[in-house]
Amino acid sequence: MENASEIIGRLHNPSIYGIFIVGLIVVVGFYFGRLAKKLRLPAIIGYMIFGILLGPSILNLVTSDTQSHLSFITEVALGFVALAIGLELDIAQLKRHGKAIILIILSESFGAFLIVFAALYLLTKDVVLSLMFASVAPASAxxxxxxxxxxYKARGPLTNALYAVVGFDDGLGIIIFGFAFAIARSLLLKQAGVHAAGTFAILLKPFLEILMSFGLSIAFWALFTLLSRKLRTSGEVLVLVFGFVMLVTGLCEALGISLILTNMMIGILIVNTHSKRLIQHIQDELPNLMQIIFILFFTLAGTNLHIGALPSLGLIGLTYILSRSIGLMGGAWFGATIGKASQKIRKYLGLGILSQAGVAIGLSLIVKQQFAGVGKILGYVGGNPFTEGDRIGTALLTTITATCVVFEIIGPILTKIALTKAGEIGEVEQKVNVDSS
Incomplete structure (x- = not known):
C-alpha cells in the first residue's frame, strides 16, 4: 500500500490535481450555493465566495497555474450560456417589442460609453485614458x-428582454471597443510624433469578427440540422448539442472570434427553424447540465477575483463604477421609453445588466499588450522605456480587475431584485419559502 507522501506527491501532477479541484468545486460549491439560497441570495454568489476562498486571495488551492489548466472550462461554460440565451430568443416573441430591444441595446451601450468617458475626462483631463475606460464599459457578463x-425559473417580458439585451450587446460592445481602440492608438502615436499606420484595418477588424461569427454559426446550424433529423430521445439530442458547443467554442478560440455571438446565433437559428419536439428535448435536458456548468464557471470566476485588488480602486475606479452604472441603467431606461416598452422593462431592465467580468478584463489585457511601448516615453524601468501606452494599459487592467469584483457580486443580486419587483419569479420564491419552512 502506498504511503501518504506518495499520494500527496501525485497530487502535484497538474492533470491529477486539476481533476481533484474540479470534484472539490462541484461538491463543496454546490453546498455554498445552497447556503446562499438560505440567505435569500442567488446561488452563484455562494459559488463565487467559495471561489474567492480557493483562489490566490485566501487559501491559494487554485493557483494561477491551475487556473490556466482549467481555463477551457470557462470558455465551454460561456459557450453553453450563449447557446441558452439564443434558445430563448424566439423571433415571434421578440417582434412584440423588437424595436424597443434594438433601442435599449443601442442606448445602454452608448450610454455607458459616453457617461464613463465624460466622467473620467472631467476627473483626469486625459482623453486616451478616458476613451479606453469608456470602451470596456459596455462589455457585460x-x-x-x-x-x-x-x-429562479423566471418568465415574462422582462426576462425575455434581458435575454436579448445581454446576448446582442456583446456584438455592439466589440464594435465600440474596436473603434475606440483604433482612435486611442492613433492619438498615442500622434503624441509621440509617429504616423499611425493601419488604423483602417483596426477599425475594420470588429466588423470582420462579427461576420465570421455569423458565417460560422450558419455553417454549424446547417450541420446540426442535418445530423439531428434521425434523433429520437432527449439524451441523443443532448449528446449532439454538447459536442457542437465544444466544437464551435474551440474553433472560435482558434480563430479569435466571439464564442458568445457564434453560439448564441446557433441557438437563435435552432429555436426559430427546428421542430417544437427537438427544441423541447433540448429544453428538457439542458437545465440539468447548466447547474454543473454554473457551479464550475462561477467558482472558477471567484478564484480570479483578487480581493487584494480592491484597495487599488481609488477615485478612478469609484468614478468608473458609478458612471458605468448610471450609463447602463439610464441608457436602458431611455431606450425602453422611446421604444415604448412596458413599464416593467422601463423600470427594472437596467438593474439586470450591470454584471461585468471576463470580457472586460480580456479587453483590458488586449489594451495593455497592444499599448506596450506605444506613445511618449515617460521614464525607464529596469532599463526599458515606460511609455504613455504602458501607463494607460496598466491603469486600465488594474482598475477593471478591481471593479469587476464589485460588479460580479452586486450584478446577480440586482438581477434577482429586478425580476422579483417585476413579478416574474414570485411563484418560485413562494415555493422556496414553503419548502424551507
Missing part, C-alpha cells in the same frame, strides 16, 4: 444574468 434567470 451574460452568465450572471442567465444563471439568476434559470435558477
Amino acid at each position: 451574460p452568465a450572471g444574468t442567465v444563471a439568476v434567470i434559470q435558477e
